[in-house]
Amino acid sequence: MSETIDFDALFQHGRLYSGFDSEDEQTLKAEGGKLLPHLQSVTDQFYAALAHIPDAQPFLEGRLEALKKTHVAWLQTVFSGPYDANFAAHMHKVGEVHVQVKLPVEFMACGMIQISRYLIPVLAQVYAGDSDTLARMMKAINAVTGFCLILMQESYQSSLLAQELEKFMSITGISRALFNNLAAAYKD
Amino acid sequence: MSETIDFDALFQHGRLYSGFDSEDEQTLKAEGGKLLPHLQSVTDQFYAALAHIPDAQPFLEGRLEALKKTHVAWLQTVFSGPYDANFAAHMHKVGEVHVQVKLPVEFMACGMIQISRYLIPVLAQVYAGDSDTLARMMKAINAVTGFCLILMQESYQSSLLAQELEKFMSITGISRALFNNLAAAYKD
Numbered sequence: 001m002s003e004t005i006d007f008d009a010l011f012q013h014g015r016l017y018s019g020f021d022s023e024d025e026q027t028l029k030a031e032g033g034k035l036l037p038h039l040q041s042v043t044d045q046f047y048a049a050l051a052h053i054p055d056a057q058p059f060l061e062g063r064l065e066a067l068k069k070t071h072v073a074w075l076q077t078v079f080s081g082p083y084d085a086n087f088a089a090h091m092h093k094v095g096e097v098h099v100q101v102k103l104p105v106e107f108m109a110c111g112m113i114q115i116s117r118y119l120i121p122v123l124a125q126v127y128a129g130d131s132d133t134l135a136r137m138m139k140a141i142n143a144v145t146g147f148c149l150i151l152m153q154e155s156y157q158s159s160l161l162a163q164e165l166e167k168f169m170s171i172t173g174i175s176r177a178l179f180n181n182l183a184a185a186y187k188d
Numbered sequence: 189m190s191e192t193i194d195f196d197a198l199f200q201h202g203r204l205y206s207g208f209d210s211e212d213e214q215t216l217k218a219e220g221g222k223l224l225p226h227l228q229s230v231t232d233q234f235y236a237a238l239a240h241i242p243d244a245q246p247f248l249e250g251r252l253e254a255l256k257k258t259h260v261a262w263l264q265t266v267f268s269g270p271y272d273a274n275f276a277a278h279m280h281k282v283g284e285v286h287v288q289v290k291l292p293v294e295f296m297a298c299g300m301i302q303i304s305r306y307l308i309p310v311l312a313q314v315y316a317g318d319s320d321t322l323a324r325m326m327k328a329i330n331a332v333t334g335f336c337l338i339l340m341q342e343s344y345q346s347s348l349l350a351q352e353l354e355k356f357m358s359i360t361g362i363s364r365a366l367f368n369n370l371a372a373a374y375k376d
Contacts, residue, residue, distance in 0.1 A: 008257030016241055017298040019305045053204055109297065109341060110205040113334030117207045118328060131319055138326055139305060146301030150294060157293065168356045171374045174369070179360070185275030186359045 010151065011088035018146035025083050027140040031133065032079035037120045039075045043068050045118040046111070053110075055146070061102055078144055091148045095155025105156045112149040116141065190198065197275035206241045206334035211269050215328040220267035226310045227263045231256050233306040234299070241298075247291055250314065265301070266332060279336045283343025298336045306331065 014020065047068060050056045060067065074094065098108065119141060127134035169179060170181065202208065221248035236255060238244045248255065265278065286296065309331060357367060 017294060018301050019237060051209060069243075104337060105345065106205060106341065109334065109337050113206050113330060113337070116330045116334075120323055120330060124319055128319055129207065129318055131322060132311055133310055134319060134322065139308045139311075141329075142301060142304045142308060146297065146304075149297050150341045151300070153294065153297060164352050166351070166355070171370050172362060174360060182309075182359050183363075 005053050005092065007089040007092070008087040008091060010154070011083075011085045013154075014091070014147045014150045014151060017150045020083070020143035020147040022177075023136075024140035024143040025081065027136045028079060028083075028144060029081060031137055031140075032081070034126050035079050035119070035122065036128075038119075039072050040068075042115065042118045042122065043071045045076065046071065046114050049114050049117075054106065056107065059101065067176070069084045078148060079159055083144075087153055091151040092155050094148075095152030096159065098152065099156055099159040105153065108149060108156065112145045116145055195226075195273040195277040195280070195296060198342070199271075199273045200344075202276055202279070202335045202338045205338045206331050208271070208331035208335040211324075212331040216267060216271075216332060217269060219253040219325055219328075220269075222309070222314050223310065224264060226307075226314075227260050227267070230303065230306045230310065231259045231263065232300050237302050237305075241347065242321035245297065247289065249372050255297070268303065271332075272322065276339060277298075281297045282336075283340030285342055286340065287347040293341065296337060296340045296344065300333045303369060305331055306376065313322050 045058070047064060050060060077087070077090065095108065120138070123134055123137050123141070127137060165179075168174075169176065174182075235248070235252060238248060262282065265275070270273065283296065308326070310331070311322055311325050315325065353367075356362075357364060362370075
């Protein structure tokens with residue numbers, strides 16, 4: 001699927017919808033390194049929160065340590081950049097991987113909200129007494145996590161509709177060719 | 189559609205997925221009033237940001253002032269509570285209204301990210317020199333906006349799949365009764 005996507009356009013789309021701007025990029029480049037030592041703890045708290053959500057359990061059982069390792073590595077890229085078409089492609093790919101394992105889409109928003117939830121106390125600690133940088137970092141983190149959410153949900157939208165169509169065709173026994181012909185002849 | 193929804197269960201679902209907890213509720217009850225004078229300005233900046241997104245224009249043209257008024261009133265409920273099943277029902281209804289006007293789902297995440305974007309400088313100003321309360325309010329606002337996002341997107345998911353099914357049935361000429369019979373006979 002990825003081959004046909006214009007990731008420059010997707011990067012601009014993500015920036016526009018999340019408001020992730022040059023100021024945020026510069027803030028993350030300058031300050032993101034200070035968060036890296038805390039990403040393991042944020043990840044541990046993230047998976048501890050998911051442990052309370054029954055629908056998440058089938059996706060966690062027996063693979064928690066591997067997931068945590070991937071999650072920390074992913075968070076490191078979120079707070080390191082560079083923020084460009086490759087970054088957009090990577091975040092879109094993360095969405096695709098979640099679609100492929102059939103993780104319900106609501107876990108994308110859930111995940112980004114929970115990550116911010118556990119990052120905020122870290123920021124308060126790292127920037128205690130420096131409200132200006134604290135506020136700039138909060139703005140930048142809201143934007144970059146929002147950017148990731150927009151792109152991951154984008155993967156879901158295209159894939160879920162394709163999956164639903166596959167399901168309808170299986171149920172009715174209609175072939176892809178017949179469906180395409182009917183759709184071409186159909187006036188909305 | 190709303191009549192069949194268990195809003196107590198939806199409230200608990202929203203809390204679980206967003207991490208919106210009792211501490212956040214208490215923080216918003218105690219501090220939310222301080223944000224009310226700023227919600228008009230946040231709303232003005234929110235719609236100024238949307239003005240840069242081409243796909244948003246058909247939903248804004250000719251009704252900007254009415255939308256702003258509704259938006260400020262809605263934000264006031266978000267920061268006032270009470271946070272209960274009625275609150276969940278209201279947020280779900282807001283999602284339904286957006287589905288009905290066919291606003292693309294990505295504007296739900298876009299909207300909540302942009303609201304936080306413009307609230308963060310307000311918080312930095314209101315809580316300058318009080319990093320503790322600033323951090324608690326940031327945590328509470330991340331949670332309550334996340335709660336609203338989860339519930340609004342929930343409206344979309346159920347409605348969008350229903351719309352896709354309708355479209356599929358229209359294109360193929362298959363009736364609802366026939367589709368239901370085929371679906372019942374189909375083994376996944």
